[in-house]
Amino acid sequence: xxxxxxxxxxxxxxxxxxxxxxxxxxxxxxxxxxxxxxxxxxxxxxxxxxxxxxxxxxxxxxxxxxxxxxxxxxxxxxxxxxxxxxxxxxxxxxxxxxxxxxxxxxxxxxxxxxxxxxxxxxxxxxxxxxxxxxxxxxxxxxxxxxxxxxxxxxxxxxxxxxxxxxxxxxxxxxxxxxxxxxxxxxxxxxxxxxx
Ligand SMILES: CC(C)(COP(=O)(O)OP(=O)(O)OC[C@H]1O[C@@H](n2cnc3c(N)ncnc32)[C@H](O)[C@@H]1OP(=O)(O)O)[C@@H](O)C(=O)NCCC(=O)NCCS
Numbered sequence: 001x002x003x004x005x006x007x008x009x010x011x012x013x014x015x016x017x018x019x020x021x022x023x024x025x026x027x028x029x030x031x032x033x034x035x036x037x038x039x040x041x042x043x044x045x046x047x048x049x050x051x052x053x054x055x056x057x058x059x060x061x062x063x064x065x066x067x068x069x070x071x072x073x074x075x076x077x078x079x080x081x082x083x084x085x086x087x088x089x090x091x092x093x094x095x096x097x098x099x100x101x102x103x104x105x106x107x108x109x110x111x112x113x114x115x116x117x118x119x120x121x122x123x124x125x126x127x128x129x130x131x132x133x134x135x136x137x138x139x140x141x142x143x144x145x146x147x148x149x150x151x152x153x154x155x156x157x158x159x160x161x162x163x164x165x166x167x168x169x170x171x172x173x174x175x176x177x178x179x180x181x182x183x184x185x186x187x188x189x190x191x192x193x194x195x
Contacts, residue, residue, distance in 0.1 A: 001087055002016070005064060005178075006020075006048065007058035007061045007062070008061075009060060009061050009066050009067060009097075009105075010059065010060055010061075011057065011058070011059045011067075011106075011109050011163070012057075012058055012060075013055060013056070013058075013104075013109065013113050013116075014055065014056050014058060014097075015054065015055055016052065016053055016054050018053065018054070018055065019037065019056070020132050021045050022063075023045070023047075023049075023058075024045040024046070024047040025044065025045045026060075026063060026064065026065045027043065027047040027056065027058065027119065028042040028043065028045060028047040028066075029042070029063075029065070030065040030066065030068060030092065030094050031047065031090055031120055032067065033090055033094060033095055033097060034092035034094060034160050036155075037168050038092050040125055040157070040158065041158045043104055045083050046163050048070065048090065048140040048158045048195070049090065049158075050154075050155075050156035050193035050194050050195060051072055051074075051087065051192060051193045051194055052070075052072070052074045052195075053071055053072045053087075053089070053090070053125050054071065054073065054195050055070070055071045055113055055117070056068060056069070056070055056071075057069045057071070057109045057110055057113055059102065059105070060189065064094075065093060065094070065157065066093065066094040066096070066097055066102065066177055067092065067093045067094065067097075067102050067103070067105075067106045068090060068091070068092055068105075068106075069088060069089075069090060069091045069092075069106055069109075069110050069113075070085050070088070070089050070090040070195045071087065071088050071113055071117065071118055071122070071195065072086065072111070072195050073085070073086050073087075073088075073119055074087060074192070075188040076123075076188060076189065076190050076191065077188070077191060078178050078183070078184040078185075078187070078189075079185050079186015079187065079189050080184075080186065081184035081186070082089075083120065083121070083156045083184060084119055084120055085119060085120065085121045085122065085123045085173075086114055086117050086119040086120070086121070086122045086123070086126065087122075087123055087125060087194050087195040088110060088114075088122050088174070088195065089122045089194055089195030090124065090195060091103075091110070092158055093105065097114070100130065103133060104136070104137060107137035107138075107139075108137070109164050110122070110174075111137075111138070111174065112178070113151070114170070114174060114176050115176070116189070117176075118150075118176070118177060119176045119177065119180030120177050121173045121174065121176050121178060121179035121180075122173065122174035122175050122176060122184065123142075123171065123173050123174075124138075124139070124148055124171075124172050124194075125143070125151065125153070125170050125171050125194065126172060126184060128170065128171060131172065134172050135172075138175075139170065139172040139174050140173055140175070141171070141174065142172065142180075142183060142188075144170065147151070148163060148168060148169040148170070148171065149167050149187070150166060150187050150188065150191075151166075151171050151187070151188035151189070151190060152164055152166050152167075152187070152188065152189050152190060153167070153190035153191070153192070153193065153194050154191075154192055154193045156193055156194075162163070162193065171188065
């Protein structure tokens with residue numbers, strides 16, 4: 001077991017502009033390990049894959065980042081409504097210390113960050129395999145008449161090319177200043193990359 005697994009991690013929530021080059025490198029290093037299929041994106045100090053976040057929730061043991069989430073406020077289109085949301089992404093725990101409750105603690109700090117950002121909703125999109133993780137922390141599936149909503153976003157690409165992706169399930173929301181019942185009707189158009 002690594003040292004990171006035996007010392008208590010210290011959480012902080014940091015504005016993007018306050019991160020140093022060392023911080024970006026430490027975050028990118030952990031994200032490359034947690035998302036091995038995407039490690040060609042998290043190179044050197046590039047600590048984001050799609051949209052760069054505006055705030056990070058970071059847990060460290062000494063200088064080592066062991067958990068991370070990124071948040072960014074933005075307007076998205078839902079039907080005919082322009083809706084302010086906070087995108088949440090790059091949610092990860094270092095493989096050394098996964099399944100020890102750190103992910104759940106990370107999401108509690110994300111909740112606090114969402115409250116501080118005063119947004120109606122936090123939003124993320126995820127595969128079926130990890131939906132249980134988010135649901136157990138209070139994230140709710142975005143549905144209309146019992147069916148998952150459809151959303152379009154621009155896929156991440158390290159070289160800058162953008163490809164429109166349609167995702168017909170896996171959209172989750174965390175209630176912020178609005179209740180889920182207030183989510184507008186219609187197809188979600190992210191109109192850009194997600195965090
Ligand atoms: C997903 C991830 C962040 C979970 O972190 P973790 O520290 O292992 O999770 P925890 O130990 O805090 O588990 C919290 C709860 O979520 C559940 N959970 C964890 N991973 C899960 C998964 N993949 N699927 C379903 N439930 C999961 C746990 O069983 C636990 O539930 P409980 O409280 O009822 O026991 C971590 O596995 C990870 O970094 N994975 C790789 C990156 C990734 O897939 N990120 C999500 C991208 S959308």
